[in-house]
Ligand SMILES: Nc1ncnc2c1ncn2[C@@H]1O[C@H](COP(=O)(O)OP(=O)(O)OP(=O)(O)O)[C@@H](O)[C@H]1O
């Protein structure tokens with residue numbers, strides 16, 4: 001089953017002489033549970049693509065269907081709700097809320113949705129993420145690896161259809177990088193969580209089921225490594 005369908009996606013930034021075509025007629029599909037690495041040179045359009053898949057920005061033209069919902073047919077309010085429930089976003093610099101504790105940061109998407117926290121699921125996630133002794137800490141009291149584990153928890157708590165990660169290990173040393181990738185892979189394999197990861201790290205790309213290379217806003221290669 002295709003959890004994600006991208007059809008003729010184009011994104012222009014700016015107008016006139018300074019206009020940039022960041023994405024140029026990109027189409028592909030992703031199967032539920034697939035782990036896709038997205039690689040490509042700086043400025044090739046990787047982050048633009050991920051933002052469009054996550055409903056963070058709107059395309060100039062083309063469609064994104066997540067679990068058969070045409071997400072850019074939604075109005076702003078519906079799109080915000082969709083993003084919160086169906087998309088887990090992980091960034092290089094964690095993007096945690098500094099005044100909230102670890103527990104509050106992880107459960108924030110549920111609270112914004114006025115959903116009850118499933119305590120059993122919450123403790124299962126924090127245990128896997130090895131954060132059970134840090135729940136009342138603030139982000140600035142954590143190591144980089146721990147902060148990234150909090151952002152993974154926050155991305156996972158609402159059981160999203162897709163996890164999108166933009167250079168999730170770009171700010172970490174190699175030991176913490178491997179731990180973060182192992183965790184993402186574990187949630188991908190064990191919970192069939194669909195995972196798209198932008199990376200400059202070839203060792204990470206080689207662990208994916210499939211590698212999509214972006215160049216100049218287009219798909220230059222799309223290779224299945226593990227069918
Ligand atoms: N908000 C914006 N306004 C104007 N141009 C933008 C904007 N965001 C990105 N661009 C341009 O779009 C192109 C693609 O940018 P994007 O951030 O998607 O690249 P990237 O592949 O993620 O690069 P990197 O590996 O450096 O993160 C670049 O030429 C960039 O300058």
Ligand SMILES: [Mg+2]
Nearest residue numbers: 046047048166
């Ligand atoms: Mg980028």
